[in-house]
Amino acid sequence: MPGIAFEHFAAENATHNTHPATIIGGEVYSTSTYAHEQTEFDHASDLADLKEQAKLMQQVLLSTADLPLFARGPRRLAPIERLPVEILQKILGEVATQPGGIYNSLKDLNACQTVSKVFHAYTMPLLYSHVPVSASPVFAKFLHGLQDDPFKGSLVKTLDFSGFTSVGMGRTGRMNKEIQMFTATTLDMCLALTPNLQQLLLSEHVEHDIDFNIIARLLGGDMPYIKALDFCAITSNELVRAMTDFVDVNMLSAAPFFALPRLERLSFHECSTVPSRVFAALLPRLHRLTHLDLTHTQVTSDTLMSISRKARLQHLSLSRCSKLSTEAVAEFLLTHPAARNLVSLNLRASGKVMSEDHLDIILPSLPRTLKSINLGGNTEFGDNHLPLLPSTVEELGIAWSKVTIDGLKENLSPNIHTVDLTGVRNATAFSILNNFLLTPNPMQPRTFHHNIRVFELSDVLISHLDAFASKSVAWRVVQGRGRRGWVVRNDVFEEERVLKMEAPYCYGFLSRKVSVVKRGAEFPGMEGDDQGAYERGIYRFYAYGK
Incomplete structure (x- = not known):
């Protein structure tokens, strides 16, 4: 039909x-x-x-x-x-x-x-x-269409469940289980009908519908064209059981195993329950990785060093990994070949923080390709570390650090256009307003020049600056759909208006999630920006809200 x-x-x-x-x-x-x-x-x-x-x-x-x-x-x-x-x-x-x-x-x-x-x-x-699936009835009708005409399944390159939800449909969790529109069985059937799939974007809203058969199909070689996998925030027992069973059956045997020759982008963002042995078995076998998100996972120091030396990572997040030692992170960044071409690096800390000595060693050795670095939570980061950053850095996250406003004025690189000052003690509403937001008096010599277009600040500071921004022709306040907020220069919005984007959901707002999706990657010459511009659904919350 x-x-x-x-x-x-x-x-x-x-x-x-x-x-x-x-x-x-x-x-x-x-x-x-x-x-x-x-x-x-x-x-x-x-x-x-x-x-x-x-x-x-x-x-x-x-x-x-x-x-x-x-x-x-x-x-x-x-x-x-x-x-x-x-x-x-x-x-x-x-x-x-x-x-x-x-x-x-x-x-x-x-x-x-x-x-x-x-x-x-x-x-x-x-x-x-690129097929976005927003609810189980949508998926059921899409699957029915593929069953009627299997050839259309060969056209599907991206299955996107980042916007999938049952909220607003008037269903309980029990009803969702009883209504067999979206289940592990139907998802496996869909994957079988899309042999040329390149990107699969899953989320916590489908976490109970992932079983061993799905993991075996994804990682076992039945889908050889897969380039991107995202398991964002999936912590269910079903995923843990499927992953560990697959590792036990296939990856820990003496026989060589290599079934994902094209996998380039992998995200386990907030997958806090996946055991470390899954990463230890998987990461050394992925030789083409360019994007890796291990935020809040159980990855260990040994596993980090076991990442394939053939990989060429560009975007890496090791944020809030409690089993990683700062020594292992330093060794990886200084010695591992996979870390020599990094473009974005997230080392946001929540427990273990880097000492001044570690920062003194790591920062000068970071690659000159680096454009975005998040060191939030590393309380030992101070004014003396600002000059050690690569001059190529454009986005800088230094939340809860001990930097001062005077230190920023003296040492901030002119290339930096986004800075996160959340929780910085010296950053008050008056100091931000007086030093960065107000236009200098033209009758007085200007002693400080900056190119910052985006300030990320705490809720308290945002509320204090809201009255100023509402009357300003140069700045405005942007409140994220979560805990985050920004003071943004208006010319940023002029640029985004031309591009029809919705700020702040675009490059330049220090995303906390590595984006593994590429819009247009299925067709040569049509690729879009792959870092944040196309995050949607729950991915948008984890990138810019949480």
């Missing part, structure tokens, strides 16, 4: 999301999309597999194509339809990856789909590339 998946899938999403989109599906008529699919791989064997897959997909498309479309000559096509395939894909790719939310993108793609059969053919893979 044409379009049964997205007819119901997006219509149901419209009842559960603030940005509804009604997508009308249809048959796929073109053979061109998969000829340019996939990103580059390191090995020649991967390219051979990719070419073979593209050839098979073309055959499937040809077998179901509407022949009159192919028989038409170019004279019957509109000028835009006669553009080269690459240009048409680029145009539609810009629509698919535009800022403003996934549902706005789906709505615009739906409009493009109705233009003509040519646009319909090129739009269909984009509609199915």
